[in-house]
Amino acid sequence: QVQLVESGGGLVQAGGSLRLSCVASGSIFTINVMGWYRQASGKQRELVAAITSGSSTNYADSVKGRFTISRDNAKNTVYLQMNSLKPEDTAVYYCNADLVSGGSLYYEENNYWGQGTQVTVSS
Numbered sequence: 001q002v003q004l005v006e007s008g009g010g011l012v013q014a015g016g017s018l019r020l021s022c023v024a025s026g027s028i029f030t031i032n033v034m035g036w037y038r039q040a041s042g043k044q045r046e047l048v049a050a051i052t053s054g055s056s057t058n059y060a061d062s063v064k065g066r067f068t069i070s071r072d073n074a075k076n077t078v079y080l081q082m083n084s085l086k087p088e089d090t091a092v093y094y095c096n097a098d099l100v101s102g103g104s105l106y107y108e109e110n111n112y113w114g115q116g117t118q119v120t121v122s123s
Helices: none
Strands: 004-006 010-013 018-025 028-039 046-052 057-059 067-072 078-081 091-102 107-113 115-123
Touching: 004 091, 018 028, 018 067, 018 091, 018 115, 028 067, 028 078, 046 067, 046 078, 057 067, 078 091
Parallel strands: 010 115
Antiparallel strands: 004 018, 018 078, 028 046, 028 091, 046 057, 067 078, 091 107, 091 115
C-alpha cells in the first residue's frame, strides 16, 4: 500500500519561510511526477509546483521566484521551500504523486494524495 506523508507546515509571519517535505512509501517501482497543491478555505485546490523524475519543474505564477520544489529520488521525497511567504499563501498543502507500484507479478500506475499539512501566514 502506497502512502504519502507530509510534514513541515505551521504558523509563520509574513516574509518568513517554511520547508515542506513529503515521503512516499510502499511497494514503489518509480515515481514519475511529484507535486504540491494547496487549498485555501472556500477555494478550489490548485497546483503550486510540480517536478518530474528528470527534475523538470513547473510553478504557479503566484509562487514563482518565492517557492522552490526539489526531490530526492533515492528517498522518494519531495520538498517545497517557501520563502517570502504572504498571507494569501495560507492554505492546506497537499502532496501528490504519480507513480508505479506493485509486486513481483504485477504493476500499476496510479495517482496518490497525502493527508495535507496546514500552512498559516500571519500579517
